[in-house]
Amino acid sequence: MLATLIHGPRDIRVEDVPDPEIRRPTDVLVRVVASCVCGSDLWPYRGITPMKKPTRIGHEFVGTVEEVGSDVRSVRRGDFVIAPFAISDGTCVHCRNGVYTSCEHGAWWGGKDEYGLPVDGAQGEWVRVPMADGTLVATLETPDNGLVPSLLALSDVMGTGHHAAVSAEVRAGSTVVVVGDGAVGLCAVLAAARLGAERIVAMSRHADRQAIAREFGATDVVAERGQAGIAAVHDLLSGMGADAVLECVGTKASMEQAIGTARPGGRVGFVGVPNGGPELPLQKMFDDNISVGGGVAPVRAYLDELLSDVIAGTIRPGRVFDLELPLKRAADAYRAMDERRSIKTLLRPDLTL
């Protein structure tokens, strides 16, 4: 089959690799209908995360179950399934606590499973799914093609934006600031609107992203950053800052901006992978009672709930995909996202060049 490998900085290749097989009775094989490139995939692409050897890549996919291990109970051949970006058993104490990303037997796409067996990356034609009962969620019916982008968004970005909103305790009537206008930030706007936020300030400098933010429910847009951005938010929110701030970037500057725009007693939900060092303005957090919570999103915990809304058509997170390419052109997808020509690029194995 074809699968994407990263060989080094800016070196993405789609190559022939061995077809996956059922290795454990809890596995299933999924034929990928759609996968995509994540902002975090750009880290090794840009050489920020060093790598030693060619590695399978991609952690978001939806597809069709084609082969089922003998112990699998929750999905069957022909099911359309959504794979969260983390593999989890669904039964350990952390999964039961809703923290599926800390599963005692968990694994990551492109890594190794608990038995040391390699796990396929998502940017390929097929994927072996370990612990399928815990990991996958099947739709009741095979969805229309038009729903595929929104279902794919449930693999990561929509669940991650939702996690930011849940961590910041967004509720009906909340005032919300979203820091970051990538796919996760835009989905965080959508999540905040879905939870009933009254005022949603999207911090974005790009017209195309501002437009999606408004479509998703942003009531205001602030283009300034840093201290000017903080001041602009305070101007909008009666001088007092937001109840909830959703940090969807992960840099030191974005975290400072997030904490700077929260009101006393406010909450920052952070889902941007931290790459700005360990410093937080702890004294300000203390003085103003601003909490920081969140982390790598246990999207499996939110999948059923968000899936219902996608099926019902009440949310369309797939709007963040503004480019669709054949899997074979994965290198172009990375380039488009790296150069910010695309917010998020969808890859379809079934498309021809």
Add this chain to the structure above:
Amino acid sequence: MLATLIHGPRDIRVEDVPDPEIRRPTDVLVRVVASCVCGSDLWPYRGITPMKKPTRIGHEFVGTVEEVGSDVRSVRRGDFVIAPFAISDGTCVHCRNGVYTSCEHGAWWGGKDEYGLPVDGAQGEWVRVPMADGTLVATLETPDNGLVPSLLALSDVMGTGHHAAVSAEVRAGSTVVVVGDGAVGLCAVLAAARLGAERIVAMSRHADRQAIAREFGATDVVAERGQAGIAAVHDLLSGMGADAVLECVGTKASMEQAIGTARPGGRVGFVGVPNGGPELPLQKMFDDNISVGGGVAPVRAYLDELLSDVIAGTIRPGRVFDLELPLKRAADAYRAMDERRSIKTLLRPDLTL
């Protein structure tokens, strides 16, 4: 009247100062029945917080209302009142949000009020209370003398320990770790027990404090610190860490210990004044979804609720006072706490030498 001033490191003097007067119609004058020394008072005492000139000190007191400004509605002459460590109007947006410590018109004992008028410290015979309606809470009846220590504990340490527990979302059945065995840490144990925690691990190396912690509801005591302390907690809690960790110290080591003993998805409630620099293990917080919330405790928000329990006798936070001295011997009180001969020392203006 007599009041305590700090002149410099280890230089505490009880001196004659002018009697306070009603300065604004929202003021009341309180004759202090009891005040005390706080762990945070030791910071200037030890020279950690530099100071330029002799300053009135102390921020915890209970007493009797003796004179009432013309606009005051909620307390009257003769009332026994509890003063939270922060002065607040009770009506601004932050107070309405429960964040009384961020009051738009707030002030601190020993500082200046919103009109620039000096505010008395609590370690004295009398205190002028600005914004009395917002700040003070009166008991229904004059309490027995034996209740005074527990009522005084509501000024700060009990409300602060409770804030740690609330910030970490302690609830019925929670597993809890308390880092710090000072008066606040011990009150945090009591607060966790009061909220229904099932397992409470007190981290303490001192036999006298361990005893109070057990009396307050600690089910386990861990004497080790650092990595050994973290390992000991994990041994006790099935290897997984606590639902809620109450950080009641404020050093870098204590914060690391707190985050290290939380389970994935767990919450750290921090109330120790940060003095360890701005670093937090952000990557671990992200990977394990551990949140950090809390800050300077809005004890006014909790006063009514905790007061009921003190009056009913279901909590006795006053147990943290293990030394009682006349106000005139304030210097001895500081010395006893500095040398760890006393957990917390109560000062009574009415005692003779």
